[in-house]
Amino acid sequence: MADHWTAKLDTYLDGELSANDMRELDSHLRSCPSCAADVLSRLQIKRAVHSAAKRYSPSPEFRQRVRNSIAAKPRRSPLFMWLGATAAVALLLIVGVVTISVRQQQLQRQQTLSELADLHVATLASANPVDVISTDRHTVKPWFQGKIPFTFNLPELQNSEFTLVGGRVTYLGQAPGAELIYQIRKHQISVFIFQDRDVGHDLGSSSQSQKELSFNIESWQQDGLRYFVIGDASSKDIRNLADILKKAL
Amino acid sequence: MEVAEERLTAATFEELAMPLFDQLYNFAHWLAQDRTEAEDLVQETYAKALKGFSSFQAGTNFRAWMYRILRNTFLTSRTGLKAGATMPLDSEDGLEVSAGPETPESILIEHSQHRLLQTAIESLPVHFREVLLLCEVEEMSYQEIADALSIPMGTVMSRLSRARKALRESLQHKLVRT
Numbered sequence: 001m002a003d004h005w006t007a008k009l010d011t012y013l014d015g016e017l018s019a020n021d022m023r024e025l026d027s028h029l030r031s032c033p034s035c036a037a038d039v040l041s042r043l044q045i046k047r048a049v050h051s052a053a054k055r056y057s058p059s060p061e062f063r064q065r066v067r068n069s070i071a072a073k074p075r076r077s078p079l080f081m082w083l084g085a086t087a088a089v090a091l092l093l094i095v096g097v098v099t100i101s102v103r104q105q106q107l108q109r110q111q112t113l114s115e116l117a118d119l120h121v122a123t124l125a126s127a128n129p130v131d132v133i134s135t136d137r138h139t140v141k142p143w144f145q146g147k148i149p150f151t152f153n154l155p156e157l158q159n160s161e162f163t164l165v166g167g168r169v170t171y172l173g174q175a176p177g178a179e180l181i182y183q184i185r186k187h188q189i190s191v192f193i194f195q196d197r198d199v200g201h202d203l204g205s206s207s208q209s210q211k212e213l214s215f216n217i218e219s220w221q222q223d224g225l226r227y228f229v230i231g232d233a234s235s236k237d238i239r240n241l242a243d244i245l246k247k248a249l
Numbered sequence: 250m251e252v253a254e255e256r257l258t259a260a261t262f263e264e265l266a267m268p269l270f271d272q273l274y275n276f277a278h279w280l281a282q283d284r285t286e287a288e289d290l291v292q293e294t295y296a297k298a299l300k301g302f303s304s305f306q307a308g309t310n311f312r313a314w315m316y317r318i319l320r321n322t323f324l325t326s327r328t329g330l331k332a333g334a335t336m337p338l339d340s341e342d343g344l345e346v347s348a349g350p351e352t353p354e355s356i357l358i359e360h361s362q363h364r365l366l367q368t369a370i371e372s373l374p375v376h377f378r379e380v381l382l383l384c385e386v387e388e389m390s391y392q393e394i395a396d397a398l399s400i401p402m403g404t405v406m407s408r409l410s411r412a413r414k415a416l417r418e419s420l421q422h423k424l425v426r427t
Binding site: 050055057 | 259262263266267270271274275278279284287288291292295296299363366367370381382384385386388390391406409410413416417420
């Protein structure tokens with residue numbers, strides 16, 4: 001009987017006996033001193049092993065090393081990466097849009113200047129280049145009254161090489177404007193005046209001088225008006241006329 | 250230790266695995282019998298566990314899972330392969346003998362001869378040592394031990410029984426000599 005139970009003593013102490021076996025063994029131990037002593041000594045060795053086998057401890061350095069090796073790496077979160085990618089795409093788009101916009105502005109300006117050059121040439125080629133023929137600015141300026149939706153000042157040309165030939169109404173991109181013809185030596189120069197809001201949006205507010213089809217052009221904006229001086233005279237003459245016009249304003 | 254969370258992250262792994270560090274190291278040292286090798290074992294166990302953490306099934310026993318990785322790592326190590334080569338087949342136990350009133354255990358406890366007990370555990374074959382340690386030190390249930398060692402529960406019980414018998418015999422032998 002005792003042998004039958006001896007095989008189960010360790011399982012009993014491990015708490016792995018079935019409930020029935022546990023009850024039976026409990027009552028057996030109360031009546032069998034040999035088994036009771038045996039179970040006590042097994043319990044003692046169980047406890048001794050438990051304590052003696054807790055023997056080795058890792059060093060703090062080693063613990064830290066392992067902890068570091070498994071620590072969640074500071075990675076960029078998916079959201080951060082997504083934002084980064086979005087920012088990059090946005091930047092590319094902005095650069096693209098700005099580039100396209102600048103390019104479009106350049107094209108627009110080029111187109112405006114080309115049209116002005118065409119108008120200038122067409123005027124000179126015309127049998128009647130001007131509709132009001134006068135060297136007197138006090139005649140020319142009033143002539144435009146009611147013909148264009150703005151007014152402008154013309155300079156006094158005494159003490160200069162320039163002479164006023166006359167003027168006509170002209171159109172640029174369906175916007176009405178004034179075209180004045182000046183002469184210096186044998187060169188005829190057109191001065192175009194438009195409302196800045198009609199033509200100036202691609203030209204900037206600062207003074208610009210450039211060439212278009214070998215014509216020299218000066219352009220500036222003042223008091224809501226956009227001025228162009230264009231002709232085959234030297235760039236210096238064109239600039240001088242531009243300066244005279246600016247002072248008249 | 251059961252994990253209920255569905256989402257298992259590296260942070261979760263650290264929270265679960267670091268509290269087991271001391272006991273895993275102790276177990277590794279008992280298996281390898283060498284500090285450097287034990288450290289390598291533990292380090293590799295944590296690396297493998299972290300890597301395979303996504304395959305760990307939430308709700309199952311994390312502790313048993315960690316021990317299984319550690320033990321498998323040990324079995325493929327040089328020391329483990331050597332120990333495995335000498336592992337006997339699991340056979341039916343012989344008859345349990347009564348410890349008797351003049352038991353080595355009682356003398357042992359009286360004298361607190363820890364060192365003697367430790368030497369006796371050291372001298373056990375690895376497959377006895379590991380099952381004894383998981384039961385007595387880690388206080389795992391038979392089922393947990395079966396999970397950790399990837400062996401059937403019946404094998405856990407028979408190995409445990411034989412391990413205890415071997416330990417007692419070893420102690421008796423050492424006490425006779427002292």
